[in-house]
Amino acid sequence: MSQSLxxxxxxxxxxxxxxxxxxxxxxxxxxxxxxxDFTLPAIIIVSMxxxxxxxxxxxxLRILAISFAVYxxxxxxxxxFAALYRRSGREELGVHRFAMCFSNVAFMGFPVAESLxxxxxxxxVAIYNIPFQLLAFSVGIIMISGNGGGxxxxxxxxxxxxxxxxxxxxxxxxxxxxxxxxxxAIISALIGFALFLGSVRIPEPLxxxxxxxxxxxxxxxxxxxxxxxxxxxxxxxLGNPRLWATTAYRLALHPLLVFASAKAVGxxxxxxxxPVLVSSMPVAANSTILAGVYGGDDVTASGLVFVxxxxxxxxxxIIGRLIL
Numbered sequence: 001m002s003q004s005l006x007x008x009x010x011x012x013x014x015x016x017x018x019x020x021x022x023x024x025x026x027x028x029x030x031x032x033x034x035x036x037d038f039t040l041p042a043i044i045i046v047s048m049x050x051x052x053x054x055x056x057x058x059x060x061l062r063i064l065a066i067s068f069a070v071y072x073x074x075x076x077x078x079x080x081f082a083a084l085y086r087r088s089g090r091e092e093l094g095v096h097r098f099a100m101c102f103s104n105v106a107f108m109g110f111p112v113a114e115s116l117x118x119x120x121x122x123x124x125v126a127i128y129n130i131p132f133q134l135l136a137f138s139v140g141i142i143m144i145s146g147n148g149g150g151x152x153x154x155x156x157x158x159x160x161x162x163x164x165x166x167x168x169x170x171x172x173x174x175x176x177x178x179x180x181x182x183x184x185a186i187i188s189a190l191i192g193f194a195l196f197l198g199s200v201r202i203p204e205p206l207x208x209x210x211x212x213x214x215x216x217x218x219x220x221x222x223x224x225x226x227x228x229x230x231x232x233x234x235x236x237x238l239g240n241p242r243l244w245a246t247t248a249y250r251l252a253l254h255p256l257l258v259f260a261s262a263k264a265v266g267x268x269x270x271x272x273x274x275p276v277l278v279s280s281m282p283v284a285a286n287s288t289i290l291a292g293v294y295g296g297d298d299v300t301a302s303g304l305v306f307v308x309x310x311x312x313x314x315x316x317x318i319i320g321r322l323i324l
Contacts, residue, residue: 007111007222008313014226023227031224035217040106041188043214047122048192049207052199059271060127060193066267066275067128070258071135074101077257078143081249085242091297094144095287096246098296099304100254101143102136103281105129106185107225108312111218112281116320117273123196124274126189133186136284144287144296228285229306237303247283247308251315255280259322273323280319282308 017023023031050056078100082093103109109129113121195202202210237243258279262272283304291298 007115007218010219010222011226011229011309011313014223014228015230016226017223018227018230023223024231028224028227028231031220031227035220035224036106037184039213039217039220040110041184042210043110043122043217044126044185044188045192045195045202046207046210046214047119047126048189048196049202050120050123050196052196056123057197060124063124063127063271063274064130066262066271067131070275070279071101071131073261074254075139077254082246085245088242089297091291091295092242092300095291095297095301095304096242097143098140098287098290099246099283099301099308100249102132102140102284102287103250103278104284104305104309105132105278105281107221107285108281108309109278111221112316113274113277114218116277116316116324117270121270121274124270125278126185126192128274128278130186130189133183136286136290137183141290141294144290145294225285225309229309232302232306237299238307240300240303243300243303243307246304247311250283250304250308251280251312255319259319276319276323277316280312280316282312 014023018028078097081100082088082096085093085096088096105125106129110122110125113125194200201207255276259272259276262275267275283301285305288298288301288305290296291301
């Protein structure tokens with residue numbers, strides 16, 4: 001509760017800055033980009049500066065397998081649960097499915113894990129997050145677009161009439177997957193893991209700089225979330241019962257299913273705590289961006305991010321009690 005209150009205060013600072021016009025529009029987008037491209041990679045690399053041991057290497061490989069298993073189970077569950085939404089259109093349905101599968105790891109997962117589980121947990125979180133980066137920009141695009149990832153908002157590709165045969169080219173889901181491989185979080189995780197495997201220590205001046213830069217991740221992420229929430233006008237969307245059902249699935253049902261499954265197969269320690277905690281995070285913030293680009297319901301996506309982020313301040317401490 002105390003750690004969540006700290007995060008809430010930081011979000012409130014961002015909210016106040018957004019309302020005051022200090023953080024808005026382009027400045028919020030620039031801060032978000034700075035966080036994802038610089039401070040988050042820094043904290044990932046620093047978190048992986050651990051003395052090499054076969055036990056830690058094996059744990060990393062196990063957590064990677066666990067992450068893929070959780071996502072493999074999440075997709076059919078999301079499609080099954082969303083099948084109950086009979087009155088929703090294709091665009092809205094795709095956003096709900098995406099929201100059920102992908103949580104906000106970058107902006108919330110890393111800061112909350114550091115707060116509740118300690119700095120040593122970030123090594124495991126970074127490994128666990130690799131499938132998210134690969135799947136959110138491939139399978140996630142297919143979910144949101146509802147047409148195999150090929151539809152982009154705006155209609156026919158430039159230079160082609162509606163009846164023309166388009167030249168053979170990779171689908172946007174495939175291009176999204178390849179682009180995900182160039183994501184700074186993925187690159188930093190691979191670099192950090194390679195340094196770990198080789199027992200390579202970063203020179204002290206560089207390490208100290210990365211540590212200071214990475215230390216900005218938690219406060220900056222919370223401030224950015226507050227600023228985004230301050231600019232969200234969703235009074236009409238909040239009356240949609242499907243939004244609340246998906247939020248309940250994201251924040252409660254999904255993490256409880258992960259917890260029960262992990263317990264059933266005998267997981268404990270970080271191998272139990274990290275998957276459950278990541279599963280309890282709110283809806284991924286990039287759902288709104290992807291919905292806007294690939295023809296999904298970006299208004300519903302914004303509503304899901306807004307509501308789930310606010311309610312997660314109450315649900316995360318409850319989930320935390322299960323794993324601590």
